[in-house]
Amino acid sequence: xxxxxxxxxxxxxxxxxxxxxxxxxxxxxxxxxxxxxxxxxxxxxxxxxxxxxxxxxxxxxxxxxxxxxxxxxxxxxxxxxxxxxxxxxxxxxxxxxxxxxxxxxxxxxxxxxxxxxxxxxxxxxxxxxxxxxxxxxxxxxxxxxxxxxxxxxxxxxxxxxxxxxxxxxxxxxxxxxxxxxxxxxxxxxxxxxxxxxxxxxxxxxxxxxxxxxxxxxxx
Amino acid sequence: xxxxxxxxxxxxxxxxxxxxxxxxxxxxxxxxxxxxxxxxxxxxxxxxxxxxxxxxxxxxxxxxxxxxxxxxxxxxxxxxxxxxxxxxxxxxxxxxxxxxxxxxxxxxxxxxxxxxxxxxxxxxxxxxxxxxxxxxxxxxxxxxxxxxxxxxxxxxxxxxxxxxxxxxxxxxxxxxxxxxxxxxxxxxxxxxxxxxxxxxxxxxxxxxxxxxxxxxxxxxxxxxxxxxxxxxxxxxxxxxxxxxxxxxxxxxxxxxxxxxxxxxxxxxxxxxxxxxxxxxxxxxxxxxxxxxxxxxxxxxxxxxxxxxxxxxxxxxxxxxxxxxxxxxxxxxxxxxxxxxxxxxxxxxxxxxxxxxxxxxxxxxxxxxxxxxxxxxxxxxxxxxxxxxxxxxxxxxxxxxxxxxxxxxxxxxxxxxxxxxxxxxxxxxxxxxxxxxxxxxxxxx
Numbered sequence: 001x002x003x004x005x006x007x008x009x010x011x012x013x014x015x016x017x018x019x020x021x022x023x024x025x026x027x028x029x030x031x032x033x034x035x036x037x038x039x040x041x042x043x044x045x046x047x048x049x050x051x052x053x054x055x056x057x058x059x060x061x062x063x064x065x066x067x068x069x070x071x072x073x074x075x076x077x078x079x080x081x082x083x084x085x086x087x088x089x090x091x092x093x094x095x096x097x098x099x100x101x102x103x104x105x106x107x108x109x110x111x112x113x114x115x116x117x118x119x120x121x122x123x124x125x126x127x128x129x130x131x132x133x134x135x136x137x138x139x140x141x142x143x144x145x146x147x148x149x150x151x152x153x154x155x156x157x158x159x160x161x162x163x164x165x166x167x168x169x170x171x172x173x174x175x176x177x178x179x180x181x182x183x184x185x186x187x188x189x190x191x192x193x194x195x196x197x198x199x200x201x202x203x204x205x206x207x208x209x210x211x212x213x214x215x216x217x218x219x
Numbered sequence: 220x221x222x223x224x225x226x227x228x229x230x231x232x233x234x235x236x237x238x239x240x241x242x243x244x245x246x247x248x249x250x251x252x253x254x255x256x257x258x259x260x261x262x263x264x265x266x267x268x269x270x271x272x273x274x275x276x277x278x279x280x281x282x283x284x285x286x287x288x289x290x291x292x293x294x295x296x297x298x299x300x301x302x303x304x305x306x307x308x309x310x311x312x313x314x315x316x317x318x319x320x321x322x323x324x325x326x327x328x329x330x331x332x333x334x335x336x337x338x339x340x341x342x343x344x345x346x347x348x349x350x351x352x353x354x355x356x357x358x359x360x361x362x363x364x365x366x367x368x369x370x371x372x373x374x375x376x377x378x379x380x381x382x383x384x385x386x387x388x389x390x391x392x393x394x395x396x397x398x399x400x401x402x403x404x405x406x407x408x409x410x411x412x413x414x415x416x417x418x419x420x421x422x423x424x425x426x427x428x429x430x431x432x433x434x435x436x437x438x439x440x441x442x443x444x445x446x447x448x449x450x451x452x453x454x455x456x457x458x459x460x461x462x463x464x465x466x467x468x469x470x471x472x473x474x475x476x477x478x479x480x481x482x483x484x485x486x487x488x489x490x491x492x493x494x495x496x497x498x499x500x501x502x503x504x505x506x507x508x509x510x511x512x513x514x515x516x517x518x519x520x521x522x523x524x525x526x527x528x529x530x531x532x533x534x535x536x537x538x539x540x541x542x543x544x545x546x547x548x549x550x551x552x553x554x555x556x557x558x559x560x561x562x563x564x565x566x567x568x569x570x571x572x573x574x575x576x577x578x579x580x581x582x583x584x585x586x587x588x589x590x591x592x593x594x595x596x597x598x599x600x601x602x603x604x605x606x607x608x609x610x611x612x613x614x615x616x617x618x619x620x621x622x623x624x625x626x627x628x629x630x631x632x633x634x635x636x637x638x639x640x641x642x643x644x645x646x647x648x649x650x651x652x653x654x655x656x657x658x659x660x661x662x663x
Contacts, residue, residue, distance in 0.1 A: 009465045015472030022479065080464035082505075084529045084565035091532075100536075102468035102501050105475045107540055 067094035332359035452515035518640035525554035545584035570629035571597035598658035
């Protein structure tokens with residue numbers, strides 16, 4: 001997943017970004033609402049983590065504004081304002097979840113997972129694909145009862161496909177998921193990871209639509 | 220109430236002053252009327268006296284002429300004349316330079332008549348003296364002053380009679396009407412009485428008499444300043460919370476990352492300790508913010524809101540962050556409308572649930588119920604809290620047994636919120652309906 005983190009506190013922002021990356025997602029960290037607005041316009045994000053009190057304004061009006069403009073990016077508010085009225089304000093402005101500071105990073109990971117699963121239309125973290133069982137929340141995969149270990153890059157790509165079960169996902173979209181891994185994405189990076197995934201999970205797991213991209217198959 | 224105290228009433232003062240003024244003016248008017256009337260009456264009486272003289276004189280003169288040619292009449296006839304004259308109180312004496320006393324009324328000898336022509340008075344009679352027949356005949360008539368005095372008294376009585384009735388009625392009328400006129404003051408008083416920490420809405424100056432508008436205005440300015448003060452305190456609490464929470468969140472998150480990334484078991488342990496300390500600090504910070512809020516913020520709103528979402532949101536939060544705990548929530552189907560600040564109820568509920576989780580029996584659900592008549596109850600199974608401990612728990616920084624990482628502030632925050640928002644809070648153990656456990660009962 002590609003996640004936009006809007007948090008002006010450098011230390012907290014760094015730790016959250018670190019956690020998100022270790023979960024296998026890519027992250028863009030900005031500290032101002034202006035930059036967040038620009039980022040949302042320039043690239044698609046699977047989720048936004050939004051602080052409410054930023055140097056150049058408040059998060060709630062910003063959220064209302066982007067929702068009014070038709071932006072449907074899932075949003076989790078991360079804030080120090082923990083009163084019920086603040087939560088109601090945030091949720092009615094269009095947030096999908098709300099996490100008060102200080103929070104556990106593991107809880108944040110769990111909420112990111114649950115919000116994105118809900119958006120994908122399958123709130124159940126357990127997905128069955130033939131003899132493959134995937135627990136998205138726990139990031140565990142078993143094939144015929146035996147655990148399969150994926151690298152975080154492989155997981156990032158696999159997760160994007162899992163979240164769009166019946167759609168073709170373009171190569172660019174998959175590259176977006178690897179965006180934060182800091183290594184330059186070569187022309188055949190996606191092909192390499194897809195080939196590794198096929199090796200671990202079976203040939204049929206990813207179907208190539210020539211010239212268009214990839215989609216999840218039915219092994 | 221002392222007289223001074225009574226005079227402090229605007230109503231009584233106005234009634235007294237106006238009443239006094241009306242009495243004085245009435246008396247002046249009456250005095251003027253009486254003196255004017257008296258002058259008129261005197262004039263009439265004088266005219267009458269003169270008419271008497273003019274009527275008597277020809278009779279006397281005629282009689283005198285007759286007497287010269289006729290032997291004197293008997294006493295009887297004379298008495299008849301005198302008797303008739305007696306009827307209208309007029310005494311007279313007619314004298315002649317040449318012939319001496321011509322005639323006098325019966326009582327006239329007892330009266331000393333003046334001799335100068337014209338009107339005269341002494342303290343008993345009014346006199347009229349006239350000289351006719353080229354200075355030969357002098358007639359003097361006298362009438363007692365009693366009649367005039369009686370008339371004057373009658374007139375004065377007639378004039379003062381209404382005064383006795385009208386003045387008390389006027390006073391009563393003024394008292395009642397001033398009371399009506401001052402009713403806006405009572406309205407203003409009632410309106411002011413409704414204001415307090417829970418209601419700082421401005422008082423409407425429409426329908427207020429012009430004189431009260433400045434009072435209402437300055438009252439409203441005061442309310443505004445108080446509201447601003449409350450607002451400042453509220454935003455201070457939330458700003459301070461923000462200022463504290465973000466760096467704490469950063470430190471906790473960094474400690475967690477350190478724990479996750481380090482392969483050195485000692486470093487992991489240390490990071491865990493740092494994390495635990497920071498979490499404890501953050502719990503204290505949160506409670507202090509709640510306390511500041513409970514003591515400073517406005518706990519009643521101007522509008523009524525449905526408080527069911529508060530229960531849902533707070534519980535959802537608990538359910539998500541503490542996955543293993545069970546909650547049983549009961550909410551009515553219809554909105555639970557109240558002017559209690561939703562955030563205050565949120566704080567109460569959070570503290571009650573935290574306590575129930577800390578002290579309740581593990582694995583047993585915590586029951587949360589909000590009823591349509593604005594009662595929030597949170598109950599848990601577990602050991603009964605001794606009565607002495609229950610009493611102690613309301614005090615600040617006081618912990619129940621086994622509440623090792625509690626701050627000891629939760630219950631006192633609820634107590635403060637209850638006190639400042641006119642709500643009732645009770646902690647009962649054991650539960651009235653069950654054998655064990657504790658129930659927090661917050662009625663607002």
